[in-house]
Amino acid sequence: MEMGTKPPTVKEIASHSSPPSLFTIGPPIASVGVCIPRIPSFVQQCRNVVREGGGGDSAGNSCHGTTGVDSANPTADKTRVLAKPPRLPSIPSHADIRFASSTDLDLDFGKMGLMSPTEPQVGYMPVFRSGSWSEKGTKSYMEDEHVCIDNLVEHLSAPPSFPAPGAFYGVFDGHCGNDAARFVKRNLLKFIIEDNHFPNSMHKAMRSAFMKADHALADSKSLDRNSGTTVLTALIFEKTLLIANLGDCRAVLSKRGKAVDMTKDHKPTCKFEKVRVEKLGGTVFDGYLNGQLSVSRALGDWHMKGAKGSVCPLSGEPELHESSLTQEDEFLVMACDGLWDVMSSQCAITMVRKSLLNHNDPELCSRELVKEALERNSCDNLTVLVICFSLDPPPRIEVPRWKVRKCISMEGVSTVQGALDADRR
Incomplete structure (x- = not known):
């Protein structure tokens, strides 16, 4: 053309x-x-x-x-x-790429995304087995007490109408002697079972039992009135777990390897507790209630309390937490503050889970936690309970492979470099 x-x-x-x-x-x-x-x-x-x-x-x-x-012989x-060429799959833009959130992945160790197969809940019923270990540590005498009852029906010789299966566990960290801890260990479960609200209203029965135990310590002539104790109990019937806490012991649940705190530490320095104490006329000095006690809730210690039934800064009312156990709930760790002073909740859960996968012995797990706390220079009495909800060890956790690589743009690199250069100046 x-x-x-x-x-x-x-x-x-x-x-x-x-x-x-x-x-x-x-x-x-x-x-x-x-x-x-x-x-x-x-x-x-x-x-x-x-x-x-x-x-x-x-x-x-x-x-x-x-x-x-053109070939040599075109004809x-x-x-x-x-x-028409086949349509290529669309490539998502950066705005279309979605990262899995912590709620989409079952987070283990608090940070790493871990996934484990979930099983159907139909017909699930936990089986209780436990192990415990106690040592006085660097102290010259032992003030801790604990109780482990895996089968309440057998332990109480209960009638057929009694709720089953059932279990009861407790950790009692005494101070100013072990009179209060020993008394509460021996009598608290009896006060719960004999209460008029049991078993129709477990919360009322638990609160009433704590109050009866506290008043019994005040009325006893054979026990030291200056003696006191923190109390942490776990009462389980079928799949219902009821935790009662008074003081600084702690219960931590393993949910597919993730640590879930079931209690709050009642320290005078905690914001909620400090406000409550000061409203009732108490003071917090150098981390101690009225300069004397390192906890803001306890049974006993009647030298710091007023008349029975009066409201005072040192409370004997427990905090309750109720939950329904599922197949994701593997075991419960209950321990006094001697463990938690040197170890985080997640660290304890990770150690126990790894040990259960190796030998599946809850008592040996408790012993290993106590030994680890001593090696970390815990300076208090140590008592640890490990309660498993299955006869089998926890399932192994699968770590998913990330499909999206994390990277930083050149703009981001320049920003970081500029900040570093500015610091050098």
């Missing part, structure tokens, strides 16, 4: 008896991207050629010519017509 000549239109091309050579069926000589008009006879020829070459029917919608290297080459 000469310079300045107007190119032919599609109608002009279609009106010729034979199409121009550019669109003639033969070796592909058209430039890249040149569109072939949809002439019915031509499209049909394209379909026939593509079928012979195994290309299917996809050429029926549109056809594009493509360039290639011997088989005509090649390429069909």
Whole structure:
């Protein structure tokens, strides 16, 4: 075509008896991207050629010519017509990429995303087995007490109407002697079972039992009135777990390897406890209640309390936490503050879980936690309980492979570099 000549239109091309050579069926000589008009006879020829070459029917919608290297014998080459290329999968933009949140993944160790297969809850019923270990540590005498009852029906010789299966566990960290801790250990469960609210209203029965134990310590002539104790109990009937806490012992639940605190430490320095103490006329000095006691709730210690029934800064009312056990709940760790002073909740859960996978012995797990706390220079009495909810060890956790790589943009690199350079100046 000469310079300045107007190119032919599609109608002009279609009106010729034979199409121009550019669109003639033969070796592909058209430039890249040149569109072939949809002439019915031509499209049909394209379909026939593509079928012979195994290309299917996809050429029926549109056809594009493509360039290639001319062969030495063009007349011997088989005509090649390429069909419309298949649609490529869409590539998401940065805005479309979604990262799994901590609620989508079962987080283990508090940070790493871990996933473990979940099982159906139909017909699930926990089986209780426990182990415990106590040592006086660096102190000259032992003031801790504890109790482990895996089968309440058998322990109490209860009638058939008694709720079953049932279990009871407790840790009692005494101070100013162990009179209060020993008395509460021996009598608290009896006060719970004999209360008029049991078993219809477990919360009322538990609170009432704590109050009766506290008043009994005040009325006893054989026990030291200056003696006191913190109390942490776990009462379980079927799948219902009721935790009662008074003081700074702690109960931690393992939920597929993730530590879940079931209690709050009642320290005078805690914001909620400090506000309560000061509203009732108490003071917090150097971390101690009235400069004397390192906890803000306890049974006993009647030298710091007023008359029975009066409200005072040192409270004998427990905090209750009720939950329903599922197959994700593997075991419960209950321990006095001697452990938690030197170890986090997640660290204890991780250690116990690893040990259960190795030997599946809750008593040995308790002993290992106590030993670890001593090696970390715990300077208090140590008592640890491990309560398992299955006869089998916990399932192994699978770590998912991340499909999206984390990276930093050049803009981010420049920002960081600028901040570093500014610091050097």
